[in-house]
Amino acid sequence: MMINTLRRKLRGIPLVVILLTVFPFLISAYYIGSENNDNSSADTRYTCVSVPRRIVFCGDTVDLTRYDRHERMDRELMAFSFMHSTSIQTIKRANRYFPVIVPILKENGIPEDFKYLMAIESACNPLARSGAGAAGLWQFMPVTGKEYGLEVNSHVDERYHIVKATHAACKYLREAYNKFGDWINVAASYNAGQGRISQQQERQYTDETLDLYLVEETARYIYRIFAAKILFTDPTMFGFRLKSSDLYPQIHYRTVIVSETITDLARFAKSQGTTYALLKNLNPWLRDTSLPCKNGKEYVIMLPDNEKINYNPDLTLPYDRKWVVD
Known part of the structure; x- marks a missing residue:
């Protein structure tokens, strides 16, 4: 009976209004329960670094x-x-x-x-x-x-x-x-x-x-x-x-020097044995689908070393040993 009565009272009220009304009480109940839980520990709630002198x-x-x-x-x-x-x-x-x-x-x-x-x-x-x-x-x-x-x-x-x-x-x-x-x-x-x-x-x-x-x-x-x-x-x-193994390793690559206009970078990437996506990833300074080379200007383009392209976390070396715990 009580559930049916509650349903009738809530009928027509937008769901978002109901949630906004009930949510704060649920959060309060959660934190009250947490504080009363004998297994809770203050030192596990957050890590706060002290300000050095x-x-x-x-x-x-x-x-x-x-x-x-x-x-x-x-x-x-x-x-x-x-x-x-x-x-x-x-x-x-x-x-x-x-x-x-x-x-x-x-x-x-x-x-x-x-x-x-x-x-x-x-x-x-x-x-x-x-x-x-x-x-x-x-x-x-x-x-x-x-x-x-x-x-x-x-x-x-x-x-x-x-x-x-x-x-x-x-x-x-x-x-x-x-x-x-x-x-x-x-x-x-x-x-x-x-x-x-x-x-x-x-x-x-x-x-x-x-x-x-x-x-x-x-x-x-x-x-x-x-x-x-x-x-x-x-x-x-x-x-x-x-x-x-959590750290991002340096990328192994080779370079090519380009002095003539590339009209289609995707085709160029394919001719170099890689993908357009990897070409753009290694060379984010390439902002279009082509690369004009005017007045003999040269560009150095990085291409992935396909023999070392796969991620191998066992070979990742930390820049600073203090960053890692292993």
């Missing part, structure tokens, strides 16, 4: 004990802790791309810590693209990419070229260091622009970027880089226990 970035020691710095750092550490899928995938991808970009940073005299800037810019995803139009591992805007020597058009977009984009980023970072003489200022300027950082330093009478009042995105930026460094120093602190 200081951190070293590009050789400089940053004091994090002041309340505002402590709380900003805490926010970014919690973000890395609880955005599990993004944090874990960033580490997996870094195993593939850190070995490529770190030697380029060193070659250009850029501190290795800037690999963490790349990590927060793109989550180590070479195909990353922001809503504003920034693209690639280093998230160059089209105009900025061209300014630093990258070809950007409808056929070729070298913001997606891992090696060339890294060299372009090094040019920017070196130029900014020549201006500021401080790597933290350089890192902040990568987000806000050199002009904006200089302007705010003059207006606020300080050269210390961490003491500037900035828009939230830029104010968080440096602390996100610090948090990324802590994450990559020891992922187990965040509760991430990865095995070597």
Whole structure:
């Protein structure tokens, strides 16, 4: 009788209204039950990384004990802790791309810590693209990419070229260091622009970027880089226990130099013993179905080594042994 009466009362009420009404009570009941469960344990509910008293970035020691710095750092550490899928995938991808970009940073005299800037810019995803139009591992805007020597058009977009984009980023970072003489200022300027950082330093009478009042995105930026460094120093602190086989290995490839127009990249891929999909995967800077080569310009195209193309987790080597537990 009670069920029939309830059915009559609920008849005509949209299902979504019923769910929105009942759902909060179900959630409350779940948590009350969890708290009363003798088998529940507070230390298994979450892993929260403690804010260190200081951190070293590009050789400089940053004091994090002041309340505002402590709380900003805490926010970014919690973000890395609880955005599990993004944090874990960033580490997996870094195993593939850190070995490529770190030697380029060193070659250009850029501190290795800037690999963490790349990590927060793109989550180590070479195909990353922001809503504003920034693209690639280093998230160059089209105009900025061209300014630093990258070809950007409808056929070729070298913001997606891992090696060339890294060299372009090094040019920017070196130029900014020549201006500021401080790597933290350089890192902040990568987000806000050199002009904006200089302007705010003059207006606020300080050269210390961490003491500037900035828009939230830029104010968080440096602390996100610090948090990324802590994450990559020891992922187990965040509760991430990865095995070597979980990491993405470097891709074995061969190269061909192209100096004549390719009218059909799919046909070209087939003639090279691979697929169009793999061609685009290894060369994300190829943005169309053809590749014009004008005025004798040459392009280096990567092609997969078919003998080593299959995934073999037993042969995956970690870039840093501290990333894994095996």
